[in-house]
Amino acid sequence: MSKLFLIPTPIGNLKDITFRAVEILGSVDLILAEDTRQTRKLLNHYNISTPLQSHHMFNEHKSVESISSKILGGQTIALVSDAGTPGISDPGFLLVRTCLEKEIPVETLPGPTALIPALVNSGLPCDRFCFEGFLPPKKGRNKRIAGLVDETRTMIFYESPFRLVKTLDDLALYFGPDRNASVSRELSKMFEENIRGTLTFLSEYYATKSPKGEIVIIVAGKKD
Ligand code: SAM
Numbered sequence: 308m309s310k311l312f313l314i315p316t317p318i319g320n321l322k323d324i325t326f327r328a329v330e331i332l333g334s335v336d337l338i339l340a341e342d343t344r345q346t347r348k349l350l351n352h353y354n355i356s357t358p359l360q361s362h363h364m365f366n367e368h369k370s371v372e373s374i375s376s377k378i379l380g381g382q383t384i385a386l387v388s389d390a391g392t393p394g395i396s397d398p399g400f401l402l403v404r405t406c407l408e409k410e411i412p413v414e415t416l417p418g419p420t421a422l423i424p425a426l427v428n429s430g431l432p433c434d435r436f437c438f439e440g441f442l443p444p445k446k447g448r449n450k451r452i453a454g455l456v457d458e459t460r461t462m463i464f465y466e467s468p469f470r471l472v473k474t475l476d477d478l479a480l481y482f483g484p485d486r487n488a489s490v491s492r493e494l495s496k497m498f499e500e501n502i503r504g505t506l507t508f509l510s511e512y513y514a515t516k517s518p519k520g521e522i523v524i525i526v527a528g529k530k531d
Contacts, residue, residue, distance in 0.1 A: 309378050311406045312385040313399055315392040315418025318521075319495035321352050323419050329353050331416070336382040339374065341389045341398060349387075362386065367398045371405040378411050392420040396440045396465050421494055422463045425523035428501050429461070429489035432528070436461040442474060452481045459528040468492075468518040472510055478526060479506035487527040493520040 312331055317323040332338060333355045339362035340346035346359060362370060378384055386393045386402060392415070393399035406413050426433050437460045442448055455462060466474050471490070479486070484507040492500045498520065502512060506526070 309381050309383045310412035310414060311374075311378055311402065312383070313393045313403070313413070313415040314385050314387050315416060315420060316346070316349055316387050316390060317495065318390045318419050318421050319493065319499075321349065323495055324349075324353075325416065325418055328416055328418055329355070332357060332385055332387070334383075335385045337377070337384045339384060339386045339402075341387070345389045346387055357385075362398060362402075364398050367401050371402050374402060375405050375409050375411060378406065379409065390419075390421075392418065395420050395422070395438075419495075421465070421491075421521065421523050424494050425489070425491035425501075425525055426461065426463055428491060429525035430503060431461045431487060431489060431525055433461060435459075435528075436463060438463045441465045441467075442477075444470065448477070452477055456481055457529055459531055461528050462526045464524040464526070466522045466524055468520060468522055471518055471522055471524070472514050474524065475506050475510035475513065478524075479510060482506065482526065482529070489525040491523045491525070492518060494523070496520070 312335065314328050314332060332350065335357055338346065338357050338359050340359050341363045343359045343361050374384060386399060388397035394403065403413050422438055426436055437458060439462055442451055442464060485505045488506050488509055489501060489503040490509055502509060
């Protein structure tokens with residue numbers, strides 16, 4: 308039966324993909340990709356020649372109808388993002404919702420995502436946590452952080468290297484300078500770095516370093 312697969316892809320190291328993900332990417336009728344050039348590199352690495360079609364945040368509202376029609380017409384389609392799990396700070400949700408509304412089977416494979424290794428590696432409690440994705444850069448930013456002041460679970464944020472220090476400073480302002488945190492940079496890549504300390508320590512550390520690459524910030528929850 309035709310269906311939609313959501314397939315996690317490596318967040319850095321190309322070996323971080325499951326056997327089943329490779330098998331499904333090689334057997335579906337079509338792969339929807341955020342950036343087809345980026346995904347082509349992965350497919351070439353695994354000798355996969357499945358056709359690719361672009362599906363990103365700028366066209367997903369328009370394309371979900373035609374994609375779901377293709378699946379209803381008998382095709383099996385896989386959605387991937389540039390890295391990690393589709394739908395996690397990446398396109399995916401709209402297509403899943405549309406397919407489920409049309410009673411199309413949806414299957415998401417377990418696999419790479421940046422938030423889990425960053426959380427587990429932080430040394431902060433990972434029995435209960437909340438994923439906040441990217442904070443808004445301007446409008447609504449302070450309100451979002453203020454809403455987390457009483458959060459007791461460990462918090463996870465995605466951030467760009469250009470805003471890292473500002474975000475650490477903003478978090479310190481609301482959560483206090485001594486709140487424990489961890490910054491994971493370039494997970495699974497050659498220059499992976501995990502630095503742990505208070506929000507103030509981390510801000511000072513990165514203020515002198517001009518960080519590059521991809522970043523996850525983990526912040527301890529408020530003490531009960
Ligand atoms: N779908 C992805 C996932 O499952 O993690 C997230 C995509 S989001 C557009 C990209 C953000 O994820 C980056 O800005 C960074 O915060 C985080 N990220 C992705 N790869 C990473 C890596 N190798 N190391 C650290 N953070 C990473």
